[in-house]
Amino acid sequence: MAATSRSASIRIALRKWLTANSPGKQPSDPQERHEALRAWQRQLWQAGWLGLGWPVEYGGHGGDPADQIAVYQELALAKAPLPAGLVGLDVIGPTIVEHGSDEQKQRFVRPLLAGDEIWCQAFSEPDAGSDLASLRTTAVLDGDALVVNGQKVWTSMAKHAHWCAVLARTDADAPRHKGISYLLTPMDAPGITVRPVLQINGASEFGEVFFDNVRIPGTR
Numbered sequence: 001m002a003a004t005s006r007s008a009s010i011r012i013a014l015r016k017w018l019t020a021n022s023p024g025k026q027p028s029d030p031q032e033r034h035e036a037l038r039a040w041q042r043q044l045w046q047a048g049w050l051g052l053g054w055p056v057e058y059g060g061h062g063g064d065p066a067d068q069i070a071v072y073q074e075l076a077l078a079k080a081p082l083p084a085g086l087v088g089l090d091v092i093g094p095t096i097v098e099h100g101s102d103e104q105k106q107r108f109v110r111p112l113l114a115g116d117e118i119w120c121q122a123f124s125e126p127d128a129g130s131d132l133a134s135l136r137t138t139a140v141l142d143g144d145a146l147v148v149n150g151q152k153v154w155t156s157m158a159k160h161a162h163w164c165a166v167l168a169r170t171d172a173d174a175p176r177h178k179g180i181s182y183l184l185t186p187m188d189a190p191g192i193t194v195r196p197v198l199q200i201n202g203a204s205e206f207g208e209v210f211f212d213n214v215r216i217p218g219t220r
């Protein structure tokens, strides 16, 4: 089927599904809201509305990435909320699908799609924003592990995340735009501290994340 007609049939089917599966009003308490949006993500996933452009063998539907955009547009038109794990779905998942090893894809993609594992992305630092090559977080090989030290900021979803994609400098001698690695890091690793950033509206959607001799084993 051509991409445009497939996208049109996805839109029609999703509109029908949404009328029968309205998520209703979301709780105002941030933690309850997060859990409700995780449940919503699971419902969307089980109904086949997530991972549309990703390979079938890792839990996707083998379609075109534009199919997923059609789904997001229909959710917005229906004023339905977005799923809880958006950072994973839109940024980290596609990176793992494109660049991860087969083992990493088998391990991470399904739980990321289902909302069983929430991801955050720790790139920005207090002195490394637009100029990301200024980042100072380091990861040094020690035996079979990388040892991470440094501080991140503006990490969306940090307090909810089970996993984090961390950028850290692994080659101190490389030119500043090189020698940086993308580390898939469990947020419960000893030495990781999350400090929520309190926004002026009282919400706390971001966090500072501190890495104090955090060992990430089995890193290639």
Ligand SMILES: Cc1cc2nc3c(=O)[nH]c(=O)nc-3n(C[C@H](O)[C@H](O)[C@H](O)COP(=O)(O)OP(=O)(O)OC[C@H]3O[C@@H](n4cnc5c(N)ncnc54)[C@H](O)[C@@H]3O)c2cc1C
Residues within 6 Å of the ligand: 087, 120, 121, 122, 123, 124, 125, 126, 128, 129, 130, 131, 153, 154, 155, 156, 157
């Ligand atoms: C809603 C939201 C969610 C975010 N979530 C995450 C996240 O999950 N993980 C994460 O790592 N980061 C996250 N960020 C941080 C975001 O990526 C940073 O805001 C970004 O890296 C910019 O960094 P900065 O705030 O230090 O601004 P700076 O880089 O210091 O920029 C400040 C200002 O200077 C301007 N500027 C910068 N360089 C130049 C230049 N060379 N020439 C001219 N002007 C320049 C910029 O345009 C900007 O106006 C999030 C930000 C927002 C707003």
